[in-house]
Amino acid sequence: xxxxxxxxxxxxxxxxxxxxxxxxxxxxxxxxxxxxxxxxxxxxxxxxxxxxxxxxxxxxxxxxxxxxxxxxxxxxxxxxxxxxxxxxxxxxxxxxxxxxxxxxxxxxxxxxxxxxxxxxxxxxxxxxxxxxxxxxxxxxxxxxxxxxxxxxxxxxxxxxxxxxxxxxxxxxxxxxxxxxxxxxxxxxxxxxxxxxxxxxxxxxxxxxxxxxxxxxxxxxxxxxxxxxxxxxxxxxxxxxxxxxxxxxxxxxxxxxxxxxxxxxxxxxxxxxxxxxxxxxxxxxxxxxxxxxxxxxxxxxxxxxxxxxxxxxxxx
Amino acid sequence: xxxxxxxxxxxxxxxxxxxxxxxxxxxxxxxxxxxxxxxxxxxxxxxxxxxxxxxxxxxxxxxxxxxxxxxxxxxxxxxxxxxxxxxxxxxxxxxxxxxxxxxxxxxxx
Amino acid sequence: xxxxxxxxxxxxxxxxxxxxxxxxxxxxxxxxxxxxxxxxxxxxxxxxxxxxxxxxxxxxxxxxxxxxxxxxxxxxxxxxxxxxxxxxxxx
Amino acid sequence: xxxxxxxxxxxxxxxxxxxxxxxxxxxxxxxxxxxxxxxxxxxxxxxxxxxxxxxxxxxxxxxxxxxxxxxxxxxxxxxxxxxxxxxxxxxxxxxxxxxxxxxxxxxxxxxxxxxxx
Numbered sequence: 235x236x237x238x239x240x241x242x243x244x245x246x247x248x249x250x251x252x253x254x255x256x257x258x259x260x261x262x263x264x265x266x267x268x269x270x271x272x273x274x275x276x277x278x279x280x281x282x283x284x285x286x287x288x289x290x291x292x293x294x295x296x297x298x299x300x301x302x303x304x305x306x307x308x309x310x311x312x313x314x315x316x317x318x319x320x321x322x323x324x325x326x327x328x329x330x331x332x333x334x335x336x337x338x339x340x341x342x343x344x345x346x347x348x349x350x351x352x353x354x355x356x357x358x359x360x361x362x363x364x365x366x367x368x369x370x371x372x373x374x375x376x377x378x379x380x381x382x383x384x385x386x387x388x389x390x391x392x393x394x395x396x397x398x399x400x401x402x403x404x405x406x407x408x409x410x411x412x413x414x415x416x417x418x419x420x421x422x423x424x425x426x427x428x429x430x431x432x433x434x435x436x437x438x439x440x441x442x443x444x445x446x447x448x449x450x451x452x453x454x455x456x457x458x459x460x461x462x463x464x465x466x467x468x469x470x471x472x473x474x475x476x477x478x479x480x481x482x483x484x485x486x487x488x489x490x491x492x493x494x495x496x497x498x499x500x501x502x503x504x505x506x507x508x509x510x511x512x513x514x515x516x517x518x519x520x521x522x523x524x525x526x527x528x529x530x531x532x533x534x535x536x537x538x539x540x541x542x543x544x545x546x547x548x549x
Numbered sequence: 550x551x552x553x554x555x556x557x558x559x560x561x562x563x564x565x566x567x568x569x570x571x572x573x574x575x576x577x578x579x580x581x582x583x584x585x586x587x588x589x590x591x592x593x594x595x596x597x598x599x600x601x602x603x604x605x606x607x608x609x610x611x612x613x614x615x616x617x618x619x620x621x622x623x624x625x626x627x628x629x630x631x632x633x634x635x636x637x638x639x640x641x642x643x644x645x646x647x648x649x650x651x652x653x654x655x656x657x658x
Numbered sequence: 659x660x661x662x663x664x665x666x667x668x669x670x671x672x673x674x675x676x677x678x679x680x681x682x683x684x685x686x687x688x689x690x691x692x693x694x695x696x697x698x699x700x701x702x703x704x705x706x707x708x709x710x711x712x713x714x715x716x717x718x719x720x721x722x723x724x725x726x727x728x729x730x731x732x733x734x735x736x737x738x739x740x741x742x743x744x745x746x747x748x749x
Numbered sequence: 750x751x752x753x754x755x756x757x758x759x760x761x762x763x764x765x766x767x768x769x770x771x772x773x774x775x776x777x778x779x780x781x782x783x784x785x786x787x788x789x790x791x792x793x794x795x796x797x798x799x800x801x802x803x804x805x806x807x808x809x810x811x812x813x814x815x816x817x818x819x820x821x822x823x824x825x826x827x828x829x830x831x832x833x834x835x836x837x838x839x840x841x842x843x844x845x846x847x848x849x850x851x852x853x854x855x856x857x858x859x860x861x862x863x864x865x866x
Binding site for chain 1: 698717721723
């Protein structure tokens with residue numbers, strides 16, 4: 235397909251489909267994340283990107299036969315490799331023999347959180363998750379370094395007149411969005427703090443929170459959104475998230491336990507674990523939400539600048 | 550209780566399928582939009598109410614109610630936005646309604 | 659009964675995908691994605707009941723919200739001037 | 750007997766589709782879409798390994814004996830969010846390349862590079 239727009243719409247459908255697949259495979263937390271990321275944010279980012287890079291693909295001049303041959307050979311080798319794999323759904327597979335039983339049987343006594351995914355994510359493998367958060371933070375900084383443009387401050391009057399002309403156009407959308415956005419923010423907080431008991435947690439809540447802000451920015455204009463949420467403020471927030479996560483680890487280190495071992499945070503080890511998980515999820519949520527907002531603001535701001543430049547050129 | 554739930558689920562599935570046939574078979578964008586927009590809300594409501602009757606205890610019903618409310622808000626709004634965007638991009642304003650429609654059909658075969 | 663409704667929704671999803679692939683205009687594709695999204699909300703709430711753990715309706719709520727956001731976003735960015743210009747050039 | 754392996758075959762097919770898009774298409778945005786398909790196939794691989802016959806979601810509740818394996822869920826959950834962050838980075842690079850070269854087709858970019866030399 236040569237029309238990139240169609241490609242992106244179909245990849246959005248693909249994201250929705252894979253999320254319902256995750257639900258049917260019992261991975262509710264993963265489905266939650268894929269729902270908020272794959273279906274919403276990634277489709278949007280790709281769309282913004284193609285509005286900047288052009289919508290059609292040139293027909294390629296070289297023959298795809300070589301590529302096809304490589305793909306078929308690799309694929310058949312991989313399929314040959316699967317012949318020794320354990321069968322789908324068998325409980326005897328090696329993956330279910332080593333650490334998983336311990337997580338399933340002991341996590342209630344050791345961590346005291348019903349959602350095993352949260353307890354593994356935030357307690358048993360907290361160091362790993364710390365690495366992931368740093369990767370996300372770094373990617374956000376990378377986008378910032380690549381795309382941030384010096385913004386010419388526009389006149390407030392101009393913004394207001396622009397807003398008025400937009401207001402007539404999307405009246406119904408704006409009213410519905412005004413009713414929905416507080417609900418979405420509230421729901422994000424629910425996901426953040428209910429992550430111990432049901433599907434949810436910092437990653438999902440951060441993405442949902444960012445989605446609400448993105449909705450606001452799309453309907454009410456970038457400049458209004460920037461006045462509500464300052465760019466440097468949100469950069470500070472991203473850093474605070476990572477620091478919060480790290481400092482929880484350092485505190486437990488200073489108190490004579492291992493890095494990110496929360497039992498020390500309170501007199502009762504279980505309560506300490508609860509406190510630690512809460513703080514860590516909060517740090518993750520801060521970082522993810524602010525990095526997503528940073529990414530979107532920079533893409534959209536870049537696009538606005540380009541359009542302004544083109545308009546000036548054509549005039 | 551159970552019979553009514555089964556009935557509602559059946560009606561919901563039927564409406565869903567009719568919407569699906571509509572989106573496949575109808576000739577142009579606006580009729581497809583009509584088929585989907587009309588059946589979608591009602592079918593969702595039917596299926597969700599059917600599910601509510603299946604499991605009438607506290608939290609589940611509340612969550613289903615929230616989903617239903619969201620759908621009632623969101624689905625017509627999205628349809629409205631989609632239709633108005635389509636009209637906005639395909640047509641010159643200040644035309645008579647019938648001529649508008651003809652023009653839409655000729656530009657979207 | 660739940661299974662039957664699930665199968666019906668799966669069939670409708672396939673129809674939506676077909677329209678998304680065929681879709682002659684851009685708006686047909688957006689319509690297909692929107693319809694697919696609402697059907698996914700239904701499918702997930704049904705699956706929760708089929709698997710006997712209906713506590714997981716949160717995911718369906720997220721879907722309903724995110725679907726709305728993505729449709730609005732797609733419309734916002736497909737209304738962009740670059741697309742209009744390319745359409746005019748084609749004409 | 751071999752039917753028990755079908756989940757791996759689906760993964761392999763998806764992975765190869767993504768791989769083919771990455772190597773056969775010259776458009777950078779399309780390459781990124783291909784990469785994300787490849788990525789999703791890996792997610793599906795992990796999640797389908799975690800499924801246990803008769804198990805349910807790993808959230809402890811009364812009266813449930815068999816849970817699916819929670820560990821791959823954790824790995825994939827973080828991988829999805831990291832994936833979107835890196836995809837955004839890739840898109841940002843594509844946008845910058847478009848600004849610098851005026852095109853995001855691989856062949857055009859190479860031609861321009863050769864002219865400069």
